[in-house]
Amino acid sequence: MSVVNHRCAVLGKPIAHSLSPVLHNAAYHALGLDDWAYDRHEVGQDNLDGFLHGLDPSWVGLSLTMPLKKTIQPYGIPSNIWAMQLGVANTAVFDWSDMEHGRDGLPAIRLYNTDVMGIVLAIDHALSQPSSTDVAALLDAEPSGAASRRSGSDQPAHAVILGNGNTAMSAVAACTMALDSSIGHITIAARHPDRNLDLAADLGARLGGVTVDAMPLAEAVDKACTADLVISTLPAHAADPFARAVADAPGPAPRGILLDVVYDPRPTDLMRVWSDRGALAIGGQEMLLYQAILQVVRMVGSQSTTDLGMMDIIEQPMRQALEEAL
Helix, strand or coil: CCCCCEEEEEEECCCCCCCHHHHHHHHHHHHCCCCEEEEEEECCHHHHHHHHHCCCCCEEEEEECCCCCCCCHHHCEECCHHHHHHCCCCEEEEECCCCCCCCCCCCEEEEECCHHHHHHHHHHHHCCCCCCCCHHHHHCCCCCCHHHHHCCCCCCEEEEEECCCHHHHHHHHHHCCHHHHCEEEEEEEECCCCCCHHHHHHHHHHCCCCEEEEEEHHHCHHHHHHCCEEEECCCCCCCHHHHHHHHHCCCCCCCCEEEECCCCCCCCHHHHHHHHCCCCEECHHHHHHHHHHHHHHHHHHCCCCCCCCHHHHHHHHHHHHHHHHC
16 A cells, blocks of 8 residues: 555535545546545534644645635635635645745645636536636636627526525626626526625626526526526525426426536436426536546646646546446
């Protein structure tokens, strides 16, 4: 067994269900990184500080899931546009050579949000659109302005986001990049539609002139069926009643693309309703895969001078490992 000199892990609570170790370790194997290892640790908001202070310089990076994507913020430096704009990070990379900018004896911690581009890349892949393999460009990609959304079309595309939690805010940001940045308006559909509406509207305005409104989830069936893009950020089975309502609706069938961030069960009821009516439905495993690819390259790339070609090497092995695990 190889000696582990580089450690990474996913933190969250609960965490036993996480497939991140499957994805990251598959990437290390593909890259021949025998002294790298990736694990999972159940860490909540109350014990994050203690966990961080217990690490040594063999630790390279962390993936953060609920409830830590905001809790990590005071410990690090937002280092890509999405971490800066959303105040939410799912990736932390340690710089042990920089203790000056760390907090309370910790090294400098660079924070990244790969969820946003994970959504964008999942949609691009489903549409067979080529994506850049320049990870720095992907992590720092910025949306186009309002003018480009009107170019070539008098009617900007419309997106509907189901849910209004942290993942929904990442979805708002992703909508400013998705479908060639053609989305001009977003409707958020949630049980409590006023929650986070101001934040979502501010994000849309700052990230390219996208307007945002909200409505009750139960009343959003027609909107979702006529939208160009629907992103469900609801937890597993929470969208099942909405799926039944779409199936029973007398109006037009769904015509746009659906991305459901849930990957267990697969397919979800919502995905099944979409695909049964001839529309494109994308499972959450695609977002999971692409956000993890960007994490791997950012973490491994922090230990080397270049990440050129790394995405091409790791994407298929990571995809295969994920399919085998699901």
